[in-house]
Amino acid sequence: MKAVRLNRPASIESNPLQVIELPRPEPREEEVLLRMDACGVCHTDLHLAEGELPPHRLPLILGHQIVGTVEEVGKKVKGIKTGDLVGVPWLNRVCGQCKFCQKGKENLCLEAQFTGYDVDGGYAEFTSIHQQAVYHLPSGYQPEELAPLLCGGVIGYRSYRLTSVRKGDTLALYGFGSSAHLVLQMALFEGIEVFVFTRSLEHQQLARNLGASFVGKAGDVPPHPVDGAIIFAPAGNLVKDALNIMDPGGKVVTAGIYSTPIPQIPYELIYQERAIQSTANSTQRDIRELLELAGQVRLQPQIEVFPLEMANQVLQKLKRSEIKASAVLKPK
Numbered sequence: 661m662k663a664v665r666l667n668r669p670a671s672i673e674s675n676p677l678q679v680i681e682l683p684r685p686e687p688r689e690e691e692v693l694l695r696m697d698a699c700g701v702c703h704t705d706l707h708l709a710e711g712e713l714p715p716h717r718l719p720l721i722l723g724h725q726i727v728g729t730v731e732e733v734g735k736k737v738k739g740i741k742t743g744d745l746v747g748v749p750w751l752n753r754v755c756g757q758c759k760f761c762q763k764g765k766e767n768l769c770l771e772a773q774f775t776g777y778d779v780d781g782g783y784a785e786f787t788s789i790h791q792q793a794v795y796h797l798p799s800g801y802q803p804e805e806l807a808p809l810l811c812g813g814v815i816g817y818r819s820y821r822l823t824s825v826r827k828g829d830t831l832a833l834y835g836f837g838s839s840a841h842l843v844l845q846m847a848l849f850e851g852i853e854v855f856v857f858t859r860s861l862e863h864q865q866l867a868r869n870l871g872a873s874f875v876g877k878a879g880d881v882p883p884h885p886v887d888g889a890i891i892f893a894p895a896g897n898l899v900k901d902a903l904n905i906m907d908p909g910g911k912v913v914t915a916g917i918y919s920t921p922i923p924q925i926p927y928e929l930i931y932q933e934r935a936i937q938s939t940a941n942s943t944q945r946d947i948r949e950l951l952e953l954a955g956q957v958r959l960q961p962q963i964e965v966f967p968l969e970m971a972n973q974v975l976q977k978l979k980r981s982e983i984k985a986s987a988v989l990k991p992k
């Protein structure tokens with residue numbers, strides 16, 4: 661099979677991913693062999709390829725937003741059969757024993773393993789994945805449309821649920837990339853008004869087209885206060901901007917794995933039970949719920965599709981901010 665493999669992290673301009681022929685993996689007892697239909701490309705892949713996030717093993721096949729068709733199942737696999745179209749997210753396996761797993765917060769598991777990080781991922785024609793990380797997908801979508809739901813989509817979904825906004829409330833989104841444009845569609849479907857704050861004129865236009873009722877840049881004053889906010893951009897000062905337009909009891913949720921420092925905040929900005937919370941990974945329940953929601957509302961992920969062999973070039977484009985939507989790799 662054709663695979664794109666990271667042998668040693670290096671600057672992405674030096675093409676650290678190698679296109680090679682490898683034997684097709686054999687599924688173990690609890691694994692499912694997938695023929696890859698589409699695999700999303702994420703900023704985390706760039707951090708791994710360049711070594712900012714030290715890989716847990718080498719060589720490594722990246723890719724953690726895998727949509728594939730089941731080719732073969734191991735002896736102990738239950739509920740998944742040959743020919744099923746399935747998805748694999750970043751969260752691969754958890755211990756099930758630690759205090760976080762016991763509380764249903766396995767996104768914080770101390771021994772969590774991640775797809776395309778601790779185990780080989782989806783930048784290959786075939787990949788063998790533990791059944792714990794395999795999810796059935798909603799119908800009515802192309803495989804390349806489903807791939808971005810498995811990372812950007814699910815992180816956005818978790819952040820959205822953490823805000824606790826409900827029907828009739830207003831939600832503010834700061835930054836409008838691959839995750840936010842999906843959250844906007846979910847929130848509108850659930851009867852929530854959405855305000856979008858982004859510098860990019862192109863993103864502002866997309867937000868308007870998708871149904872945001874107010875669009876501006878951070879610091880602009882919307883028509884009325886909001887009940888929740890999600891910060892997608894890695895800028896700590898946006899937390900203060902969001903609190904400035906937050907009604908009592910509202911929550912600001914940060915979706916990123918990284919942010920610049922949050923500036924000093926006067927106490928009155930969080931008094932009246934306003935809160936700030938970050939998001940880390942996602943739970944198995946988040947993934948199931950998001951895929952269920954995507955079955956009820958036809959989400960419209962904005963995607964750009966590239967051949968698998970172009971993984972280095974796609975990551976270079978991602979680094980230069982030349983990917984406007986979600987990049988997805990497909991084998992020929």
Ligand SMILES: [Zn+2]
Nearest residue numbers: 702704811812
């Ligand atoms: Zn990701």
Ligand SMILES: [Zn+2]
Nearest residue numbers: 755758761769
């Ligand atoms: Zn655990």
